[in-house]
Amino acid sequence: MAVPPLLEVRDLSKRFATRAGRDPSSWVIQQLSFSVHDGEFLTIIGPSGSGKTTLLNMLAQIDSASDGEVRFQSVTAPINDPKALNPGLSCKIGYVTQEDNLLPWRTTLENVLFPLTVQGRLNEQTRARAQMLIGAVGLTGFEKHYPHELSGGMRKRASLIRTLVYDPPVILMDEPFGALDAQTRTQLQEDLLRLWNLGRKTIVFVTHDITEAIALGDRTLVLSKSPARIAGEHRNAIPRPRDIRGIMTHQDFPALYQSIRAQVQ
Amino acid sequence: MATWERVDGRARTRQAGGSLRSRGDQLLALVILLAIWQGLSFVYGTYWVGSPWGVATRLASSVLSGEILRHASYTLIEAVAGFLIGAIPAVGLPFALRRLPIVTAILDPFMVGGYGAPKLALAPLFILWFGIGIESKIALVAITVFFIVYFSALAGVRALDAKLVQMAQVMGANERDVARHIVFPGAVPYIFTGLRIAMPYSIGGAVIAELISANRGLGYLIQLSAMNFDTTGVFAALVATTCIVFMGNCSVDAAERRLLRWRPPPELNMQAGS
Numbered sequence: 001m002a003v004p005p006l007l008e009v010r011d012l013s014k015r016f017a018t019r020a021g022r023d024p025s026s027w028v029i030q031q032l033s034f035s036v037h038d039g040e041f042l043t044i045i046g047p048s049g050s051g052k053t054t055l056l057n058m059l060a061q062i063d064s065a066s067d068g069e070v071r072f073q074s075v076t077a078p079i080n081d082p083k084a085l086n087p088g089l090s091c092k093i094g095y096v097t098q099e100d101n102l103l104p105w106r107t108t109l110e111n112v113l114f115p116l117t118v119q120g121r122l123n124e125q126t127r128a129r130a131q132m133l134i135g136a137v138g139l140t141g142f143e144k145h146y147p148h149e150l151s152g153g154m155r156k157r158a159s160l161i162r163t164l165v166y167d168p169p170v171i172l173m174d175e176p177f178g179a180l181d182a183q184t185r186t187q188l189q190e191d192l193l194r195l196w197n198l199g200r201k202t203i204v205f206v207t208h209d210i211t212e213a214i215a216l217g218d219r220t221l222v223l224s225k226s227p228a229r230i231a232g233e234h235r236n237a238i239p240r241p242r243d244i245r246g247i248m249t250h251q252d253f254p255a256l257y258q259s260i261r262a263q264v265q
Numbered sequence: 266m267a268t269w270e271r272v273d274g275r276a277r278t279r280q281a282g283g284s285l286r287s288r289g290d291q292l293l294a295l296v297i298l299l300a301i302w303q304g305l306s307f308v309y310g311t312y313w314v315g316s317p318w319g320v321a322t323r324l325a326s327s328v329l330s331g332e333i334l335r336h337a338s339y340t341l342i343e344a345v346a347g348f349l350i351g352a353i354p355a356v357g358l359p360f361a362l363r364r365l366p367i368v369t370a371i372l373d374p375f376m377v378g379g380y381g382a383p384k385l386a387l388a389p390l391f392i393l394w395f396g397i398g399i400e401s402k403i404a405l406v407a408i409t410v411f412f413i414v415y416f417s418a419l420a421g422v423r424a425l426d427a428k429l430v431q432m433a434q435v436m437g438a439n440e441r442d443v444a445r446h447i448v449f450p451g452a453v454p455y456i457f458t459g460l461r462i463a464m465p466y467s468i469g470g471a472v473i474a475e476l477i478s479a480n481r482g483l484g485y486l487i488q489l490s491a492m493n494f495d496t497t498g499v500f501a502a503l504v505a506t507t508c509i510v511f512m513g514n515c516s517v518d519a520a521e522r523r524l525l526r527w528r529p530p531p532e533l534n535m536q537a538g539s
Contacts, residue, residue, distance in 0.1 A: 088435035091436065091437040094435070095432070097432060101428055101429055103447065104527055105451075106527070115436035146529075163436075166436065
């Protein structure tokens with residue numbers, strides 16, 4: 001292995017800052033190590049409260065780790081120093097959060113253009129890309145709607161393409177489809193894979209749904225209950241392009257599902 | 266592509282339909298109030314309570330002669346000037362202090378004191394300082410408006426959603442982008458609440474300052490009429506004052522409708538939170 005991993009996590013630990021007169025909180029994450037390679041679609045699965053969001057926050061440098069090392073493109077993130085953090089590392093790490101976090105005072109189009117606006121990259125080419133993505137996820141005709149006028153699934157689509165529009169090399173996703181009905185979720189998973197096939201970005205996708213983790217990922221990590229550690233790692237050789245709706249009928253699926261199921265507590 | 270439900274913007278139309286019926290009810294309430302007023306002026310005589318008809322004709326004649334407009338425009342200028350002088354720093358200050366929580370905390374007791382102090386009691390002092398001209402009235406209006414708007418703008422800045430800020434930072438927004446695209450638009454509804462409350466106070470402050478000492482304005486007109494035992498004149502000036510407040514309210518409404526188009530109508534709030 002001559003190529004160093006794009007994103008590397010070593011012995012990462014986290015507990016939250018304490019208030020005066022209280023014992024320090026217990027470890028949320030302890031001695032967690034894994035790495036992500038360029039162009040890989042990694043899914044991470046773990047029970048609720050296992051520190052999945054905390055992990056992604058540290059990768060995106062929204063939150064700082066208590067101990068250990070996070071290394072992205074060979075640059076190490078500051079440890080225990082929230083002020084020195086560089087959220088999104090100069091737009092190289094995109095983050096699709098659990099809630100859509102759309103700006104309520106901006107229309108769909110304005111929300112999608114928001115990253116380009118603040119990055120000073122708004123031009124005809126990027127506008128065309130935004131329009132293309134809006135079309136690709138079926139939001140055409142809703143460009144001038146405000147977030148409260150969209151359904152939950154549409155808001156999720158808007159928040160997804162808002163990150164895709166500025167094309168960061170790595171995208172973190174925190175249960176982005178968790179709160180949706182099964183039908184909309186499958187639709188969005190298909191949209192995501194289709195968009196991913198166009199660019200083959202590096203994606204770290206957190207979920208608590210085993211089927212989703214298998215359907216999307218090249219590799220699946222299983223986290224243990226808090227404090228989170230790696231409980232298992234599963235390579236997933238189901239060939240792409242994948243049929244999301246029929247993924248359960250693939251011959252490799254049952255064994256993979258069983259072995260992941262055994263590790264998820 | 267799946268078919269997902271179309272979101273209809275019909276909620277607003279429903280509201281408009283509802284307001285047609287409430288307009289009729291409002292008209293009915295107006296008629297009842299006028300009838301009570303007329304009744305009172307019958308019982309006590311027009312010497313004590315000017316009749317609605319008398320007030321209306323007085324108002325019409327002084328509008329035609331231009332007298333009431335002269336006084337009303339003077340009061341309006343005081344109110345508008347004081348409103349702007351008070352409201353603009355009141356909106357600006359919480360934004361300037363956003364990154365300086367210690368300064369905000371030091372200022373806090375003084376601001377609370379200033380908010381609680383009866384500003385109208387300052388009118389004699391301002392007349393001493395600024396004279397009986399327009400300046401003392403503007404000063405009184407400005408200080409009244411300032412504290413009301415300051416606290417609502419402060420609440421707006423504090424209601425900031427930290428997740429939206431983090432999201433924007435991840436996407437490459439700097440401190441200025443955050444202030445401009447996230448903090449300010451988020452605070453606008455709060456600022457409007459303050460402006461809406463402060464607006465009648467600005468007219469009221471101007472009128473009361475004129476009551477104390479002035480040679481023009483609606484407050485002066487009220488004082489002059491009362492000294493001449495002319496209750497009809499007092500009522501006419503009061504109606505004119507109310508009309509200005511009403512117009513002020515309409516302007517705040519119009520500005521709010523334009524700037525807060527993005528807000529969900531009240532009955533959809535539950536959904537928007539999900």
